[in-house]
Amino acid sequence: MKTQLNCPxxxxxxxxxxxxLVDNVRxxxxxxxxxxxxxRDQILFMAF
Structure with missing residues (x-):
């Protein structure tokens, strides 16, 4: 499960x-x- 993402x-x-995570990124x-x-798929692709 991916729960983190670093925005550029x-x-x-x-x-x-x-x-x-998806809600927080949006x-x-x-x-x-x-x-x-x-x-959602694009966000999870960038997440870790």
């Missing part, structure tokens, strides 16, 4: 599970990188 902006994002993108939308 330097932010380290985490979640208790993959669902929470929230981060909305707040900090408007217009950058990724699918």
């Amino acid at each position: 902006c330097g932010e380290h994002l985490t979640g208790a599970d993959e669902d929470e 929230k981060h993108l909305t707040e900090n990188h408007p217009g950058h939308d990724y699918t």
Whole structure:
């Protein structure tokens, strides 16, 4: 299970599970990188 992702902006994002990680990444993108939308699969591909 992947629960961490490092955004290129330097932010380290985490979640208790993959669902929470995807939610946290999407929230981060909305707040900090408007217009950058990724699918769940794309987010999990970049996660570790």
